[in-house]
Amino acid sequence: MNDGRESSAGRLLALIGEHRATIREALDDEQHALLLARLAALTEVASTDDKAIRRALQGVRLALLPLPLDHPVRVALDSVRLVAAPPGPTAVAGARELLALLSSPPPSPGPEATTAQDRLLLAQALSAEEARARCGGAAPPPELIRLPDPQGRDRYPEFQFTAGGGDPYEVVLEVNRLLLADIDPRGAAAWWLSGNTWLGGTPVSFLGQLPDQRLVGAATALVEGD
Template identity: 85%
Template sequence: MSGAPTTLPLPLDHPVRIALESVRLVAAPPGPTTVAGAQELLALLSSPPPSPGPEATAAPDQLLLAQALSAEEARARCGGAAPPPELIRLPDPQGGDRYPEFQFATCSGTPYEAVLQDNRLLLADIDPLGAAAWWLSGSTWLGGTPASLLGRLPDQQLVGAASALVEGD
């Protein structure tokens, strides 16, 4: 037998298919219903990230320089309790953790509900730099950085923007 290899669909219970279907993706890749589709998906996942579009993206150094609270200050803003796990927690080069200050309401000092909801969607506990970059980068759809619009836009609009990003809409 010669020629191109035959492509067969992966069984529904195949470990590769199960692993690929459990991955949460921002954009819909080629469907991994065949071995070739899985190979295309693996190539997509191993390719370098696309170059930044017209919207500005905050660099990791800029994220670490943003106004932030120490772990003790964040605990105090949370009434002495540990800050909620949904908050973005960034490593401080000097030691400890830093919580970007935009996450806390100016009036009450407590975390914004929209921040907690969006950070759950953005998986801030797994990728705090990615979540912080979303909050601190310009959004043409929202008309500014999401962090600067906290308290100025309805919470549902900010949650909808994060949801659209995650769902790929």
């Protein structure tokens, strides 16, 4: 019987859902993006592949270690056994439900709730119509970072597009896909605009300057926890 083991995995996922607001506050943007990526990886595992499920659950557990030691989820980590035996397919189904919950878009922020980073990005952003024009008249791909302005209208930070009115950088689409920009656009934006020790500077400053695979490698290192 796997019931106890399944409840251990289910307990962890339930705790994440219950405390999702304080988890988001406690983790920085990169750490939260990594947690989402690890949950997404769990949803893609075959429900009959016990070894892969154990490995993916351990990835979720590791992504939660930066939480404060007194956070309820962090306190529970040591008592939730994930690797002793196959946790069962309920973990995969639970991860899908949890990822959908964490991915629910927040309400459009009012001017007082807009962060300084959002204001910077929105000041140098394209409207939905302008982004569509840059994409050859097609709908902007979901991999592009999309933020709401104070009126709730979609805006696309311009750094994602090549200079001179060009189309989106292919490497931006690839990296944003790794960072789950469609789920956590602010986390993806923070990665592009924050210092990166792997690259030795902010990733956005290297667009068109470094080989694309260097940028992809830096994003992969974050997602895989290297």
